[in-house]
Amino acid sequence: MGTVLIVYASRAEETKGIAELIGEGIRLSGHEVCLKRANEIKNEEDLKGYDGYAFGSATYHGEMITSMKQILFMAERAELKGKPGGAFGAYGWSGEAQKRLFDTMHHIYGMQMVSGPLMLKASWVEGGIEDAQQYGTSIAALI
Numbered sequence: 001m002g003t004v005l006i007v008y009a010s011r012a013e014e015t016k017g018i019a020e021l022i023g024e025g026i027r028l029s030g031h032e033v034c035l036k037r038a039n040e041i042k043n044e045e046d047l048k049g050y051d052g053y054a055f056g057s058a059t060y061h062g063e064m065i066t067s068m069k070q071i072l073f074m075a076e077r078a079e080l081k082g083k084p085g086g087a088f089g090a091y092g093w094s095g096e097a098q099k100r101l102f103d104t105m106h107h108i109y110g111m112q113m114v115s116g117p118l119m120l121k122a123s124w125v126e127g128g129i130e131d132a133q134q135y136g137t138s139i140a141a142l143i
């Protein structure tokens with residue numbers, strides 16, 4: 001059994017809801033979850049040592065939320081190479097945050113990523129609950 005760290009940045013709490021559903025999928029797969037809001041992570045030590053990672057941010061003004069951007073700098077020193085990973089978040093129309101998170105985890109940290117980012121307009125849109133839980137299952141399957 002492993003533990004997956006889920007870190008999210010959310011303003012209107014849609015991305016938080018998606019994070020919780022991803023966590024459910026991971027738990028249903030028999031693994032543990034540590035769920036943190038981005039501003040709870042203070043340095044790279046807070047990121048080290050997990051068996052998998054999911055980073056999430058909503059998109060605002062074509063970008064991820066600043067607290068998640070700061071985590072991406074800490075994560076460079078968190079020994080994430082080869083670790084299972086996924087990226088997610090709520091968006092309205094363009095979803096830059098989710099794509100940027102996913103690409104950074106893949107290209108910069110060298111993580112073993114699931115097939116693509118999970119982008120939902122909200123957790124409650126049709127099929128959203130199942131999609132988010134399934135995304136958690138996919139991350140867990142890489143452990």
Ligand SMILES: Cc1cc2nc3c(=O)[nH]c(=O)nc-3n(C[C@H](O)[C@H](O)[C@H](O)COP(=O)(O)O)c2cc1C
Nearest residue numbers: 010011012013014015058061062090092093094095
């Ligand atoms: C001021 C503002 C700017 C936004 N800018 C974008 C944007 O550039 N691209 C996009 O896809 N969605 C954009 N959105 C939509 C949000 O990403 C969407 O409402 C999302 O559900 C918010 O997630 P959260 O509840 O986790 O904060 C914007 C929303 C607001 C209120």
